[in-house]
Amino acid sequence: MTVGIVVFPGSNCDRDVAWALEGCLGIPVRFLWHEERDLSGLEAVVLPGGFSYGDYLRCGAIARFAPVLEEVRSFAERGGPVLGICNGFQVLTEMGLLPGALTRNRDLHFLCQSSPLEVQPGACRWLGAYGAGERISLPIAHGEGRYQVEPEQLERLEDQGCVVLRYVANPNGSRGDVAGLSNPPGNVLGLMPHPERACDPVTGGLDGRRLLESLLG
Amino acid sequence: MPLFNARVQVSLRPSVLDPAGEATRAAAARLGVEGVQRLRIGKAIELDLEAPDRATAQARLELLSDRLLANPVIEDWSLDLAEAG
Numbered sequence: 001m002t003v004g005i006v007v008f009p010g011s012n013c014d015r016d017v018a019w020a021l022e023g024c025l026g027i028p029v030r031f032l033w034h035e036e037r038d039l040s041g042l043e044a045v046v047l048p049g050g051f052s053y054g055d056y057l058r059c060g061a062i063a064r065f066a067p068v069l070e071e072v073r074s075f076a077e078r079g080g081p082v083l084g085i086c087n088g089f090q091v092l093t094e095m096g097l098l099p100g101a102l103t104r105n106r107d108l109h110f111l112c113q114s115s116p117l118e119v120q121p122g123a124c125r126w127l128g129a130y131g132a133g134e135r136i137s138l139p140i141a142h143g144e145g146r147y148q149v150e151p152e153q154l155e156r157l158e159d160q161g162c163v164v165l166r167y168v169a170n171p172n173g174s175r176g177d178v179a180g181l182s183n184p185p186g187n188v189l190g191l192m193p194h195p196e197r198a199c200d201p202v203t204g205g206l207d208g209r210r211l212l213e214s215l216l217g
Numbered sequence: 218m219p220l221f222n223a224r225v226q227v228s229l230r231p232s233v234l235d236p237a238g239e240a241t242r243a244a245a246a247r248l249g250v251e252g253v254q255r256l257r258i259g260k261a262i263e264l265d266l267e268a269p270d271r272a273t274a275q276a277r278l279e280l281l282s283d284r285l286l287a288n289p290v291i292e293d294w295s296l297d298l299a300e301a302g
Contacts, residue, residue: 058288065285094288101290108236148233148291173234 003215004032004042006072006088008063013049013085013196020196020212021046027215034066044081044215045072047088049141049194059102059144060090069095081215082188083126086142089180089190098181098190099157100149102142106173110143114204115193116168117179122161123186129210135168136207138193140179145192147174147181160184165191218267220301221274227287227294228259262286265301274298 003021007014014031021027030042034052039045053062063069069091076082076097084092092098105111119134121127130136149157154176157163165180172192180191195208229235235257242256264281268274278296287294 057286061285061288093290099290101288103233103291104236106234106236108240146234150232173236 001043001215002028002030002041004030004039004045006032006034006045006047006066006068008034008050008052008066010052010054011048011050011087013087013194016194017046017048017085017196020199020208021215024199024209025212025216027212032068034063034068036068037071039071039075042075042080044083045075047072047082047084047091048196049086049088052087052091055087055144058094059087060092060094063087063091064094073097076183076188079185079187081125083211084188084190085194085196086145086192089192090144092188092190097188098183099153100147100175100178100181102144102192103146103148104144105142105146105171108143110141111145111171112141113139113171115140115171115179117193118166118168120161120164120166122164122182123184124164124182124189125186126182126189126211126214127164128214137198137205138195138208139197139204140171140193142172142192145174146172147176147178147192149175149178151175154178157181164189165193218269219271219274221266221268221271222299222301223264223266223274223278224297225262225264225278225282225286225294226259226297227262227282227292229257230291230293233291259292271298271300 119130166177195211198208
């Protein structure tokens with residue numbers, strides 16, 4: 001089992017993800033530079049947080065055209081597990097692997113705090129270890145995390161069980177309190193909170209650990 | 218090959234909250250400028266593009282606007298195109 005971690009120019013949580021996976025959970029990782037195309041031998045791919053390509057134009061807008069993401073798209077379409085954290089979630093929406101968009105926080109502040117969340121795992125393979133309605137707390141750190149989608153589409157996402165993580169106290173104005181979204185088959189998860197920063201009791205609790213442990217099956 | 222000047226105007230769709238626009242509107246009031254009822258911040262992108270003819274230039278710019286310069290989920294765009302003279 002090896003997990004690929006995509007590294008764009010401007011990614012800054014790639015090593016945190018590696019620490020959480022390899023250091024805390026003993027899962028080997030391989031860094032994937034944005035120009036690479038070889039995903040062979042990987043059982044999952046993580047798009048980490050940061051500011052890919054400086055967030056120029058829009059968050060994730062330039063990253064979407066990175067060669068590695070063509071491979072990640074086919075990997076996801078074949079059912080491979082893909083996790084987009086923070087900037088990674090923004091990239092997934094720009095790529096169209098998840099619907100909607102992430103926009104400037106309602107109050108314009110960059111939010112860096114613990115955030116209580118409610119989990120509705122549904123079919124999401126990343127969240128199978130959490131109970132329906134379970135409350136957890138994960139760190140958030142973003143300036144552009146306000147989830148935006150048309151009301152009819154939000155309703156559809158709710159009906160399909162795709163809204164898998166919600167803010168208990170909506171910090172950024174996200175429609176439907178959306179903090180994390182799964183695709184209907186459940187192999188792709190995008191979320192603004194940082195589970196990789198909650199895998200070690202020393203640095204922020206353990207509530208993110210089960211999410212990454214799901215890779216161990 | 219003819220050169221075209223283009224300007225793509227990207228604006229947030231009306232249903233999307235524009236907190237930066239609201240903050241700027243509040244600052245306008247603090248400057249003492251009264252009566253600003255609406256202020257929305259978008260972006261303008263200026264391009265020079267070579268293309269064999271106007272229709273081709275138009276098609277390329279529409280693709281570019283729709284797929285890269287704007288995100289249609291949250292943004293609308295409009296295009297001004299003129300042959301450089």
